[in-house]
Amino acid sequence: MALLEVKDLEVYYGVIKALKNISFEVNEGEIVALIGANGAGKTTTLHTITGLLKSASGTIQFDGHDITKIRGDKIVGMGMAHVPEGRRVFAALSVYENLKLGAYTRRDKNEIDETLQMIYKRFPRLLERKNQPAGTLSGGEQQMLAMGRALMSHPKVIVLDEPSMGLSPIYVNEIFDIIQEVNKSGTTVLLVEQNAKKALSIANRAYVLETGAIALSGDAHELMNNDSVKKAYLSE
Amino acid sequence: MEKSMKINFRLNKTLKSNIITYGIVIAAYIIVQLLVNAGQVSNLMKGLLVPICIYTIMAISLNLTVGILGELSLGHAGFMCVGAFSSALFSISMLDAIPNAGIRFFFAILIGAFFAALAGIVVGIPVLRLRGDYLAIVTLAFGEIIKNVISVVYIGKDASGLHFSTKNAMALNMAKEGTVIINGAQGITGTPKNSTFTIGVILILITLVIVLNLIHSRSGRAIMSVRDNRIAAESIGINITKYKLMAFTISAALAGVAGVLYSHNLSALTATQKNFGYNQSIMILVFVVLGGIGNIRGSMIAAVLLTLLPELLRGLNTYRMLIYAIILIVMMIFNWSPKLIDLRKRYFHKNRAEKERA
């Protein structure tokens, strides 16, 4: 059975139907990419999965549990982390405090510390700016913090909303390396990206979202060679 | 060709909404007048007509500060207080000089608006640098200061002119035949009762014209841009201080006008917590929030309803304020709860869809 399974999801903003009967699944150990144009509903999908939004109908199964009606914080406790769109770091808190909050669901001090060191190693800038209020970090630095903070929970599944946005080219590569690394160490990844090329290159499978519905799905490499995908999302 | 049609259409849309707003006021006025002439209106309701006008103007005026300028003011009743006292002082001291009540009242309105605007500038210049809750607390403080200061002011009039003191009536050192006009905490008594429903409605309409036309003008856009994003507004060359101050001052002047109506409706005027203190300021904020922040028409309706409500609950005697509080809470939740808003929207949407299908 899939680790994360979304079935017939419908979500509204007021009267606007943002998601129309979306179904997809993410298997344990996979990297699954979700691509689509501006306003297609990618962020909405992720928000619904982690409980920031409530669905009107449909079900979401995670790790064998139905999480459709479960409170968002409990979903996180079950092992799902989310790097949100717009980064949403705690602006007044220091980088260190932000990271500590990432590990809120964990108890073991030593393990937390281990993860922290691991994150500092991957993002040396965060170590350097440990005590700076997160709100004064540069855009890219905040993106790193958001990523690091999510990793602090040592999740089973990590859900990433445009993690490469605002990062310099060198860091874009770095971040995709990190995603792959995280995935190798056992974390399943659900990835939303505008940089479809990069996303498809590291993903196992992918779904294409168009105006709130799944338009295409399949093996990532196959999709990369799909003509319509090429035309619409890869600009080739 | 097509372009200009579109522009016209847009203007028409705001125009339409404005016309509805004016229309509601005028229709309400006509209906009430007809009912009054037919003898269908109780004394209580007749007595409430002017207060309703007063609070409607207050609600519109505060909505300019809270909804359009986007700053929280908890001292709006202070401006009303300034308008009330300055105009009452004027009217009483001019009772003989200007015997025509209409002309005297006209000037009283201007005087009230002027002094309230002045207070608005005096408070606004230093204070508008502050933001959010800090501004709120300072406006609250200002309202309390005005109230506190006014209740120690003594002003008297005799042959040699006006006398002023902050100690007591005797310290005015007036000639024997002099009269005390403002007697400290005892306030002003005997202000001529010039406020009428008709004048009130005219003033509401003027207030509406000022506020609605301001919103849809160049200055109004500037004010709203400051509300939506201060930094971006600066970056496109909008003088933030100027527009904040403008909105604040206009808002204060309108509150002053409401104050004039207030003081010329009752023969006893004192500055208490109840009428000009933070309680009153907050009550007016209730109108604005309940009716919809930035929604001028909504805040007018809320002002009318909430002015009537406690009077309609009179039959409940000692329970009435309790029930009033409960109704207020329930209305707030009903109006503002995101869940209920969604539910309502979807319900209406469904209804409309079904109607269209039918």
Place this chain on the structure above:
Amino acid sequence: MALLEIDNLGISFGGLRAVDNFSITIEKGQLYGLIGPNGAGKTTIFNLLTGVYKPNTGTILLDGENITGKKTVDINRAGIARTFQNIRLFKELTVLDNVKTGLHNAYSYGTVTGILRLPKYFKVEKEMDERAIELLKVFGLDEEKDILASNLPYGKQRKLEIARALATGPKLLLLDEPAAGMNPNETTELMDTIRFVRDNFDMTILLIEHDMKLVSGICERLTVLNFGQVLTQGKTADVLNDPEVIKAYLGE
């Protein structure tokens, strides 16, 4: 003739020297790129240029006029307009009104004229509407003119921000990561628009961007910033092949 001359600009935050000894000259009509690793100080330079921060050292000359340390409002009136890395629209205003707000200083009538709806009001408002729609057309936003800005999708919000900045009639336009959050197709479209603006509005443009396709596609010259200091400056192709730049910024 140089439109913008910056000499020895610098600012510190606490102990951090965010920008140091930064100098640059931009000619009229140029399309200039400012790139560099995250946290290098690019946005900070925009903030210094627009008076959001006051520099500790250095001078900024715009068209020969010294604008160092001036207020944001005055700098905009002197001729610099910008967009923001994290979009800052007037969310509760319509798309059209966002642009008309940008036209605030270009068209004028008094507050009283507005309140009393004197004939001048209608005349000027009409002119503003027309001008605003003209601008919206450039960005393909004229269809959405009556929508609230906050209801636009992300990519269109970025475009609207540019339109609003242009409305102030600047000499110099600063764009902070205009392509962030856009997919490759939208980016290509945006590149065309930026070129169009430069050509048709006689605009000088300084932009920050991490999308190399856009940078190499439209920028004529580049300055690379690293740790607050200029790493290198020059023609786009040269700069992008500089091994130092590859090492610090581009990778691979």
Place this chain on the structure above:
Amino acid sequence: MMSFISYFINGLSLGSVYAIIALGYTMVYGIAKMLNFAHGDVIMIGGYVVFTVVSTMGLGPVAGILLAVILCTVLGVVIEGVAYRPLRMASPLAVLITAIGVSYLLQNIALLVFGSNPKSFTSVVTVPALKLLQGKLIISGETIVTIISCIIIMIGLTMFIKKTRAGQAMLAVSEDKGAAQLMGINVDGTIALTFAIGSALAAVAGALLCSAYPTLTPYTGSMPGIKAFVAAVFGGIGSIPGAFIGGLLLGVIENLSKAYISSQLSDAIVFGVLIVVLLVKPTGILGKKINEKV
């Protein structure tokens, strides 16, 4: 000089009462980011509970305070759950207005239950007054207890927020509720906890307020509530030591201006000083200035 010291000390007594109320205010204000105008009325309810237990039922003051703390905590959580929670994602102004409604509600319930006549409150403090300089300077037991309680509460709250998970969760919730939820924080639970603590403090404040100024009416809490709110802003919104210092300062300024300028205008002067302070330091005495990153 002698009288100055005495005015000053009396100002401290007054200020300590403001401070203890302001601590509870700041707690809710800083975390839930809402002006809880009903806080003063929870204090009043706390006062009535203590009064009923001590003066009517004849139990000891400790029992009174304990029961008040329990009841006010429950009350706070219930108010939050029923009146504020449905408006969690709405404009903060909407919650502010609802809080006004709750304030009226509590006042009118008290009016119906306890009547309008003032009740004379028996002090819960048994610490004797401190007499200095041959009895010329008296520091009352209430003042001593209030200041000590303030300090204990201040340190306790600071430690709680700094050191505990729940405290960190509160900080996160105060910044961004959605992001806090993404950290696995139970947002509703955290806010309820904040109200619980705030209301428990209100109960203690009620007992001490009524001990220092031993009269109790349904409106006892409203003016001190507003003053304490001013004190909290004075000290810097959300800053716990700020609330303490703001409260003390407010009390001292109020008393000194009464003594040396005008007893009629002391409120105006206090508010005037507040305005001046905020103009010089727009975020209050200890408030941090967070620059918005552009």
Place this chain on the structure above:
Amino acid sequence: GSGKTSETTAAGEKAASGESSGAAASGEGSFKIGGIGPITGSTAIYGQAVMRGAELAIEEINADGGINGAQIVYNFQDDENDTEKAVNAYNTLKDWGMQMLVGTVTSAPCIAVGAESSNDNIFQLTPSGSAVDCAKFENQFRVCFSDPNQGAASAQYIGENKLATKVAIIYDSSDVYSSGIHDKFLSEAANQGIEIVSDEAFTADNNTNFSVQLQKAQDSGAELVFLPIYYSQAALILAQAKQMGYEPQFFGCDGLDGLLTVENFDTSLAENVMLLTPFAADAKDELTQKFVTTFKEKYGETPNQFAADGYDAVYAIKAAAEKAAITADMDASAICDALKTSMTEISVNGLTGENMKWSKDGEPDKAPKAVKIVNGVYTAM
């Protein structure tokens, strides 16, 4: 306590139902008397006291056969001590068909309502509106003393009895009643050879901490502290003075009445306090004792001076009505014209004075009693 609680609530309900039954019974044979005062809000104690005092009187009168054979229906409206709400309350009563008004309780609302009632020519007798202008118009009378009257009487009493030469004042500068007495006291004190050594105020927003005012009085060497204020603040002042170890002579007016009945009040604090008051709940006369007992039974509280004023107001109306022989079917204006004259012709033995008479300008003629609190009870002086 809990027993008291339920009784208070019950009283509220009664008042509410009393009104509705009144409406039902409003046939030809009954007089409609309205009442106005604050029964919610921070001054509710005064309004509730008057409401109950008057209610008690009306019940007695009705049980006794009414006025001129007609029963009285009574309708009391809340004004929250706000001028605007008071006018609303007045209009509500007019709609109900009020023929005579007992009210309003507090001064500023009373003045505002006076302008209306004089216009409508409705008879108005305020139990406790003490500001000068509360009896400004011909149709207005009052039961209590006017503020200047009390201010002057206090100064004279202190001067004539040589109670003190150095006097301090603590008053409520935001309150009409208090500042009214204060002002007159100041001017009269000069005539009495009294030196005002300290004159300090407080306000409604700042009425719990009196340390400064007391200390100034103490430092200035005042032998007597004049308190033209209400008893709820006085209770605090006494407690705080005690804490400071300051024990001057305290002297107050009718507002201080009620001091001894504050629930849980340590009456030893009030020992030796003097006040000029027309009413004392502890007085030994039969009328007072009966009133106090019934009131306590009915409302669970000891009545204060406001309750007595309300009670007397109703009896004064009764006397005047009987004198003028008005009937229930007369309209309000006719009743007013009749009572205007008869009020000046009656003499009433009430709780707040024996042989109370009224002058044409609406002022009562009665002697204030000076009482001193000794061993926790009022003792006449």
